Amino acid sequence: xxxxxxxxxxxxxxxxxxxxxxxxxxxxxxxxxxxxxxxxxxxxxxxxxxxxxxxxxxxxxxxxxxxxxxxxxxxxxxxxxxxxxxxxxxxxxxxxxxxxxxxxxxxxxxxxxxxxxxxxxxxxxxxxxxxxxxxxxxxxxxxxxxxxxxxxxxxxxxxxxxxxxxxxxxxxxxxxxxxxxxxxxxxxxxxxxxxxxxxxxxxxxxxxxxxxxxxxxxxxxxxxxxxxxxxxxxxxxxxxxxxxxxxxxxxxxxxxxxxxxxxxxxxxxxxxxxxxxxxxxxxxxxxxxxxxxxxxxxxxxxxxxxxxxxxxxxxxxxxxxxxxxxxxxxxxxxxxxxxxxxxxxxxxxxxxxxxxxxxxxxxxxxxxxxxxxxxxxxxxxxxxxxxxxxxxxxxxxxxxxxxxxxxxxxxxxxxxxxxxxxxxxxxxxxxxxxxxxxxxxxxxxxxxxxxxxxxxxxxxxxxxxxxxxxxxxxxxxxxxxxxxxxxxxxxxxxxxxxxxxxxxxxxxxxxxxxxxxxxxxxxxxxxxxxxxxxxxxxxxxxxxxxxxxxxxxxxxxxxxxxxxxxxxxxxxxxxxxxxxxxxxxxxxxxxxxxxxxxxxxxxxxxxxxxxxxxxxxxxxxxxxxxxxxxxxxxxxxxxxxxxxxxxxxxxxxxxxxxxxxxxxxxxxxxxxxxxxxxxxxxxxxxxxxxxxxxxxxxxxxxxxxxxxxxxxxxxxxxxxxxxxxxxxxxxxxxxxxxxxxxxxxxxxxxxxxxxxxxxxxxxxxxxxxxxxxxxxxxxxxxxxx
Numbered sequence: 194x195x196x197x198x199x200x201x202x203x204x205x206x207x208x209x210x211x212x213x214x215x216x217x218x219x220x221x222x223x224x225x226x227x228x229x230x231x232x233x234x235x236x237x238x239x240x241x242x243x244x245x246x247x248x249x250x251x252x253x254x255x256x257x258x259x260x261x262x263x264x265x266x267x268x269x270x271x272x273x274x275x276x277x278x279x280x281x282x283x284x285x286x287x288x289x290x291x292x293x294x295x296x297x298x299x300x301x302x303x304x305x306x307x308x309x310x311x312x313x314x315x316x317x318x319x320x321x322x323x324x325x326x327x328x329x330x331x332x333x334x335x336x337x338x339x340x341x342x343x344x345x346x347x348x349x350x351x352x353x354x355x356x357x358x359x360x361x362x363x364x365x366x367x368x369x370x371x372x373x374x375x376x377x378x379x380x381x382x383x384x385x386x387x388x389x390x391x392x393x394x395x396x397x398x399x400x401x402x403x404x405x406x407x408x409x410x411x412x413x414x415x416x417x418x419x420x421x422x423x424x425x426x427x428x429x430x431x432x433x434x435x436x437x438x439x440x441x442x443x444x445x446x447x448x449x450x451x452x453x454x455x456x457x458x459x460x461x462x463x464x465x466x467x468x469x470x471x472x473x474x475x476x477x478x479x480x481x482x483x484x485x486x487x488x489x490x491x492x493x494x495x496x497x498x499x500x501x502x503x504x505x506x507x508x509x510x511x512x513x514x515x516x517x518x519x520x521x522x523x524x525x526x527x528x529x530x531x532x533x534x535x536x537x538x539x540x541x542x543x544x545x546x547x548x549x550x551x552x553x554x555x556x557x558x559x560x561x562x563x564x565x566x567x568x569x570x571x572x573x574x575x576x577x578x579x580x581x582x583x584x585x586x587x588x589x590x591x592x593x594x595x596x597x598x599x600x601x602x603x604x605x606x607x608x609x610x611x612x613x614x615x616x617x618x619x620x621x622x623x624x625x626x627x628x629x630x631x632x633x634x635x636x637x638x639x640x641x642x643x644x645x646x647x648x649x650x651x652x653x654x655x656x657x658x659x660x661x662x663x664x665x666x667x668x669x670x671x672x673x674x675x676x677x678x679x680x681x682x683x684x685x686x687x688x689x690x691x692x693x694x695x696x697x698x699x700x701x702x703x704x705x706x707x708x709x710x711x712x713x714x715x716x717x718x719x720x721x722x723x724x725x726x727x728x729x730x731x732x733x734x735x736x737x738x739x740x741x742x743x744x745x746x747x748x749x750x751x752x753x754x755x756x757x758x759x760x761x762x763x764x765x766x767x768x769x770x771x772x773x774x775x776x777x778x779x780x781x782x783x784x785x786x787x788x789x790x791x792x793x794x795x796x797x798x799x800x801x802x803x804x805x806x807x808x809x810x811x812x813x814x815x816x817x818x819x820x821x822x823x824x825x826x827x828x829x830x831x832x833x834x835x836x837x838x839x840x841x842x843x844x845x846x847x848x849x850x851x852x853x854x855x856x857x858x859x860x861x862x863x864x865x866x867x868x869x870x871x872x873x874x875x876x877x878x879x880x881x882x883x884x885x886x887x888x889x890x891x892x893x894x895x896x897x898x899x900x901x902x903x904x905x906x907x908x909x910x911x912x913x914x915x916x917x918x919x920x921x922x923x924x925x926x927x928x929x930x931x932x933x934x935x936x937x938x939x940x941x942x943x944x945x946x947x948x949x950x951x952x953x954x955x956x957x958x959x960x961x962x963x964x965x966x967x968x969x970x971x972x973x974x975x976x977x978x
Contacts, residue, residue: 240818242369242771243557244361247352249372251773252820253953254435256368256471256929257910259844259878262866262903267875279431283440283479286414286432290444291483293414294407295490298452301388301399303503308339308392309633310505316583316631320616332394333579339393340575341568343386343674348564351382356670357401357677358383359468360763362408362446364772366439367470368929368953371772375412375442377419383409387675391634395578396665398634398680404449404468405675411445412438433879439929440476443469444483450730453679455491457484459730466726467763470775471929521739522702528746530697534690534708534715535747539754541689542719545682546755546762549667553769556671567673574672581661582630589626589654591618613649626654630661634680638713641687644706652695659688678762679717686716703743710735711747718751722761773953775926779919780958782968788921789914791956792935792949794964800825800947803840803902804861808895810848814885820845821932823947824905837946841905842932846881851904852888857897869903878904911936914948922956 242251258264312335319328347355353373361371373379387402413419415438417429432438446468451460461480465472497503523531560567594604594613604613604623616627629637629650641658643649666681690712694705714731718724728744759765767774792798799817801810803826813822824840856872858864911934912921925933935948954960962969 242371242773244353244371244374244770244772247373249353251372251771252370253773253931254365254368254370254439255844255931256436256439257906257931258436259906260908261841261847261878261906262869263873263875263878266866266870282431283437284482286411286441287444287479287483288486289414290407290411290441291448291486292490293410294403294445294448294452294483295487295494297384297406297410298403298449298487299491299494301384301403303498304388305391305399305633307504308388309394312336312392313632323617325617329579329583332583333576336393336395336575336579337572339389340395340571340674343389343393344568344571344672346382346386346389347673347675348567351376351379352673354379354382354386354405354675355673356675356766358405358408358675359401359446360766360770360772362404362442363468363470363763364767364774365408366443366446366468367774367926368931369772369774375409377409377413380406380409380413383675390674390676393575393578394582394633395575395674395676396634396662396669396681396684397674397676397678398453398683399675399677400450400453400679401677402675403453403677404446407445407447407449407452408442409445411441411448415441433876436929439471440479443476444480447480448483448487450726451484451487452491453677454730454734455488456730456733457481457488459726459733460484460487462726462729463723467721467723470777470926521704521707521737523743524702527701527703527743530693530701530703530708531711531743531746532750534693534711535750536754537689537693538686538712538715538717538719538747538751539757540719541685542682542716542721542751543755543758545663545666545685545716545720546759546765549670549762550765550769552667553671553766557769560673571672571674574669578665578669581665585657585661586616586624586627586630588657589624589651591622592625592649592651593622595648625650626657629654629658634684638680638683638687641684641691642706642709644704647695647698647705650691650695652692655688655692655695659685659692662688678721682717682720683713686713688712690715707740710740711743714744715747715751718748719755720762722752722755724748724752773957775922775953775956776958777926779922780969783919783922783958783961784917785968786918786961786965787914788912788916788918788933788935788951789948791918791951791961791964792914795949795955798823798945798947798949801843801901802826803905804858804863804898804900806895807852807857807890807897807899810852810899811885811888811890811895814845814848814852819950821950822848823934823950824901825946836940836942839911839934839936839946840902841907842909842934842950843901843905847878847904848901849883849885849888850877850880851899851901852885852890855894857894857899859897861898862900864900864903866903873904909934913938918956918961921951925951925953925956 240250240252241248243249312332316328316332319325319331351373353361353371353376358374361374365371365374383402383406387399387406390397391399415432432441443464447460447464449460450463451457454460458481461477461484464480465477469476494503556570559570613623613625614627614631615622616624616631618624628640632640641650662681662684666685670676670678670681687709691705691709693712694701694703694708697703697708698705710731714727717727721727724745728741728748731744732738732741755761760768764774764776799813799819800823801813803824821842821844824843825837826840827837850873854872854877909932910924910928910930912924914935915938921933924930931952933951935951936946937944937948940946
């Protein structure tokens with residue numbers, strides 16, 4: 194019931210905001226001749242966002258180093274041994290993240306290949322005996338049970354495990370706290386749920402969930418385990434801060450991509466290009482080290498499984514396509530079909546993003562009906578998928594086997610794998626559509642990528658395959674199971690790539706299998722808008738450097754074409770979920786407004802004195818939701834009078850720490866350094882201390898005082914009120930801030946020392962336009978002249 198109430202509240206909030214925005218953007222309500230500053234408007238923002246399928250309260254993370262007296266003393270007193278220990282532990286955590294991610298990825302592949310393999314063997318057994326209905330009921334029933342298991346786990350135990358998890362990781366590394374996203378329950382549900390969903394034959398991949406699993410492993414290691422059972426070892430507490438946890442989660446995300454594609458360099462570049470907002474050379478080395486460990490683990494398991502000790506598990510799921518032994522020849526005229534593939538990929542990718550955006554909105558309305566609606570939606574998609582995968586191959590005609598095929602080619606094949614599935618065909622014939630549909634997704638990719646098979650697939654079968662996976666790709670993503678976008682997009686792209694290769698057959702020397710690879714790359718670039726990381730991932734998958742030039746060209750064209758229509762799919766999902774992600778590039782109209790004008794439409798800034806009454810602190814904490822407060826000192830200046838100056842910024846968590854520890858003074862005075870160190874440690878300052886409702890303060894204590902100077906960050910990032918919002922946004926994002934102090938341009942006795950405090954919600958384009966709706970219209974009118 195709490196989940197349903199939260200969903201309804203989120204829907205009401207969204208509807209109200211949309212109605213308000215429509216009224217504010219009415220051209221009759223605003224004129225370009227009106228003043229820029231509209232004091233009747235305020236910056237509005239919602240603290241709610243969708244994390245997985247759960248509506249959660251969103252806060253920002255403290256990536257900024259809090260340079261208060263305790264931090265400075267701890268940093269000064271650290272010995273060389275402690276510094277080396279800290280560095281060693283970072284590398285040890287990076288090693289453990291890679292090791293555990295590699296092991297879990299192998300176990301997931303092992304489980305998927307065996308569950309799906311034995312299911313397909315049983316179905317094939319009935320098909321060979323012409324018992325088609327029994328085969329259908331068996332396949333549908335097994336898929337139904339696997340989907341039901343995954344959905345129940347997600348709905349009842351870990352709603353944040355739904356979906357790929359990559360948008361939430363992007364938001365976290367951007368500075369947005371996504372609650373319950375990296376817990377132990379989320380990780381275990383993600384592992385088991387992705388095994389069930391992929392083995393059930395749903396049109397989704399395990400690549401996105403593996404990225405999320407890697408991030409969960411990293412977060413749990415960095416904080417010493419789950420929240421309720423954390424290890425309190427001293428060396429673990431080194432990483433009890435948002436800044437170090439951000440770095441280790443970046444290692445986890447890159448390890449997840451590496452585990453999905455066995456692509457170490459591609460994993461590092463994926464983290465750099467797609468998910469990470471903040472980067473440095475030391476982080477580059479550690480992520481590369483983590484991915485190298487993942488590759489070693491995967492290779493070791495593959496060598497072990499070649500002995501037949503892993504059941505039906507072979508090379509499936511770890512590498513899709515190896516063309517190292519295929520000769521790749523192309524000429525200048527081949528650039529024409531390559532360019533066409535790039536353009537098609539950009540157009541189809543943007544179209545896919547547009548339609549998926551509409552489908553996700555529809556699914557959100559369905560999911561708001563409650564848990565039963567989520568379960569029924571997932572099961573409906575599973576039944577439809579099973580019916581299509583089993584029934585559509587009957588539409589394809591049988592194809593005779595090629596007598597000139599190599600001796601090691603089994604045609605027709607009767608097992609779970611192979612390029613020439615017999616299905617319902619007579620001896621010596623195969624069903625090309627069953628080869629693509631009645632198999633696992635990884636095997637389908639391997640089959641459609643196969644080289645030196647120019648006559649294996651018919652145009653009709655590839656067209657049916659393309660249309661089906663377009664439909665399944667749109668309607669499977671968004672249900673309450675762990676799911677990834679990589680594999681559905683690869684399957685769709687490879688289908689139209691191979692179709693184009695068949696059409697260009699007489700006019701090009703490029704193999705149809707390589708056209709399928711280029712088609713998959715183009716659609717991924719057209720939808721996800723990645724270039725460098727995708728290029729390296731496909732290069733490491735294909736294991737052929739000769740494909741590099743044309744792959745680069747396809748990716749650049751697809752991304753450029755897709756950018757002309759809409760944002761990337763992950764940016765669309767971030768916007769749909771309401772996660773306050775700050776983009777790298779500010780809007781052009783943001784140069785027409787200053788941070789002082791933004792601060793002026795916010796509620797008055799709340800400040801505290803350097804030595805403040807306990808009652809005042811309790812009042813502020815109870816009546817506001819701010820997470821930081823400016824600390825102001827009043828001093829007497831000769832010939833000028835009393836002046837107020839900003840001492841720094843104190844966090845809400847530190848005020849709660851003071852109240853819980855009862856660090857009160859009977860008189861108004863500054864404390865000595867030894868008094869502070871006697872009461873607090875740097876470990877205490879790094880912890881989060883609950884809410885004000887958990888603190889009990891007596892009436893007598895209300896009249897006491899607190900010296901806030903030792904806990905105040907004396908070096909917060911500040912900007913002058915005349916700075917443009919565009920420039921402030923770039924600084925806010927690149928430094929990884931949570932609060933930005935706006936100071937007046939001129940100082941005097943009657944001038945307040947702080948104009949305002951800006952947060953990430955204040956710098957989002959949507960929220961700014963809600964207060965200044967004519968800014969965008971003004972820029973558009975100037976651009977149109």
